[in-house]
Amino acid sequence: MSIENNQLLRFTTAGSVDDGKSTLIGRLLYDSKSIFEDQLKAVESVSRKKGNNCVDLALFTDGLRDEREQGITIDVAYRYFTTPKRKFIIADTPGHIQYTRNMVTGASTANAAIILIDARHGVVEQTKRHTFIASLLNIPHLIVCINKMDLVDFKEEVFNTIVQQFVEFTSKMIIRDIRFIPLSALLGDNVVNKSQNMDWYLDAPLLHTLETIHISSDVNKIDLRFPIQTVLRPQSKEHPDFRGYAGRIASGVLRVGDTVIIMPSGFASTVTGIQGPKESLKEAFAPMSITVTLKDDFDISRGDMIVRPNNVPDTAQDIEVMLCWLHRNPARTRAKYIIRHTTNEQKAIIKEVIYKLDIQTLSRNLEDSQIDMNDICKVRIRITKPLMVDSYRVNRITGSIILIDESTNETVAAGMIS
Structure with a gap:
C-alpha cells in the first residue's frame, strides 16, 4: 500500500507545563525521520549556540514560545508527519492553564489524545482537566504517556502508582480505551524504539501504538441530518424553475427517491435529485457536500434541516x-x-x-x-x-x-x- 493511501490519524497532545511535551513531539519527529534536513541543521546550529552537546528536541516545536513572549495570541499548532504505515496530524496545544480552552479546539476532531504526565509529579490538576475534556469530547482513545522516567530511575513501582492514580480518577468517566506508556522523551525510551532501561514494560512504544491504533469513524451513519446552508436558484434558460438546497450532510445517508421531512416546518417531500461537486449522484452520505432537489416547492431557508420521517432530532x-x-x-x-x-x-x-x-x-x-x-x-x-x-x-x-x-x-x- 502506498503512503498516499495510508490512513490519517488525528491526535492531540496535552499536558501540564514542563511535562516535556515539546521534547516528546520533537523526539517523535526526529526518531521517525520526519524532519527536513534544512530544519534539522538549523536546530543543530541553535543547539550548539546554546551550549548543548546534543540536539535540543524541544526546538522543533517551540516556535510558539517566542510568540507568547511577544504577546501574540496562541491557538493550536498543527504538525504533520508520515511513516510508511500511517499519516498523522498533531494538534499541539499549550500546557499553561490559561490555554486550557485551546485544548478544546485541538481535541474537537481528534481520533486519539496523548495525555503527558511527569513521573515525578504524578496526576496533577491539568492532567485531570485535559482528561475530562477528552472524555467530554468523546475522544475514543487515550494514550497516557508517563514521561521523565529517567528522573525516577525507570522504577516500575512509580509507573504503577501513577497508573493507579489515573484509573481511580477516570473511573467515573466514559472513555472507551486507555493505554499507559512509560517513557523518556529526552533519551528516546519507548517513543519510537523499545526501551532497554524498562524491560519490565512489555507493550509497544508510542509510535507503534499510534500506527496500529484502530481509527473508528465518529460519523453517525444511521440518523440522516442534512442542515441547509443555502438555497440555489440559478437563472438559467435550461432550468428556469430550478431550486436546490445546498449543504454538507452531517450524518446518515440520503438517496434519490427517499421520503424526507423538512424541519422545523414538518412538511414531507421526496428527493428528486442529488448533485455532487462534479456529477449527479444516486446517493450521498456524511460528510459529503451536495445540492438536493425536492419534488415539492416549500419555503426552505438556511438553518432548516432535512431528516427522515421516522427519525427526527x-x-x-x-x-x-x-x-x-x-x-x-x-x-x-x-x-x-x-x-x-x-x-x-x-x-x-x-x-x-x-x-x-x-x-x-x-x-x-x-x-x-x-x-x-x-x-x-x-x-x-x-x-x-x-x-x-x-x-x-x-x-x-x-x-x-x-x-x-x-x-x-x-x-x-x-x-x-x-
Whole structure:
C-alpha cells in the first residue's frame, strides 16, 4: 500500500507545563525521520549556540514560545508527519492553564489524545482537566504517556502508582480505551524504539501504538441530518424553475427517491435529485457536500434541516449543555449571545447555571453560578427559535454549539448538548 493511501490519524497532545511535551513531539519527529534536513541543521546550529552537546528536541516545536513572549495570541499548532504505515496530524496545544480552552479546539476532531504526565509529579490538576475534556469530547482513545522516567530511575513501582492514580480518577468517566506508556522523551525510551532501561514494560512504544491504533469513524451513519446552508436558484434558460438546497450532510445517508421531512416546518417531500461537486449522484452520505432537489416547492431557508420521517432530532428552545467557557471575560447570565448550531444562528441567553464542575474531584458545585475562563459547567440555554438537536454522544455535529458575544463577535464558549 502506498503512503498516499495510508490512513490519517488525528491526535492531540496535552499536558501540564514542563511535562516535556515539546521534547516528546520533537523526539517523535526526529526518531521517525520526519524532519527536513534544512530544519534539522538549523536546530543543530541553535543547539550548539546554546551550549548543548546534543540536539535540543524541544526546538522543533517551540516556535510558539517566542510568540507568547511577544504577546501574540496562541491557538493550536498543527504538525504533520508520515511513516510508511500511517499519516498523522498533531494538534499541539499549550500546557499553561490559561490555554486550557485551546485544548478544546485541538481535541474537537481528534481520533486519539496523548495525555503527558511527569513521573515525578504524578496526576496533577491539568492532567485531570485535559482528561475530562477528552472524555467530554468523546475522544475514543487515550494514550497516557508517563514521561521523565529517567528522573525516577525507570522504577516500575512509580509507573504503577501513577497508573493507579489515573484509573481511580477516570473511573467515573466514559472513555472507551486507555493505554499507559512509560517513557523518556529526552533519551528516546519507548517513543519510537523499545526501551532497554524498562524491560519490565512489555507493550509497544508510542509510535507503534499510534500506527496500529484502530481509527473508528465518529460519523453517525444511521440518523440522516442534512442542515441547509443555502438555497440555489440559478437563472438559467435550461432550468428556469430550478431550486436546490445546498449543504454538507452531517450524518446518515440520503438517496434519490427517499421520503424526507423538512424541519422545523414538518412538511414531507421526496428527493428528486442529488448533485455532487462534479456529477449527479444516486446517493450521498456524511460528510459529503451536495445540492438536493425536492419534488415539492416549500419555503426552505438556511438553518432548516432535512431528516427522515421516522427519525427526527429533538426540536428544542431550551437546551441543557456542558459548556467550556473560553473567554477571559466571565459569562453573564441573562445577557444576549449568538448561538451557532450547524448552519443555524439564533440569539440566546444563559438562562441558568445548573452546576459547575470541580476538576479535582469531579463533584458538582450547585451553589457557584460564576462562570470564568476555563470553567466547565452545565447550563440551560434559552434560544429565540427552536433548534433541531441531538445528544453530542450520538452525533458530534448536531450535538455541539458555540456561543458568540454579539457585541464583539468573539467566540466565548463551546458546548456539548446533553
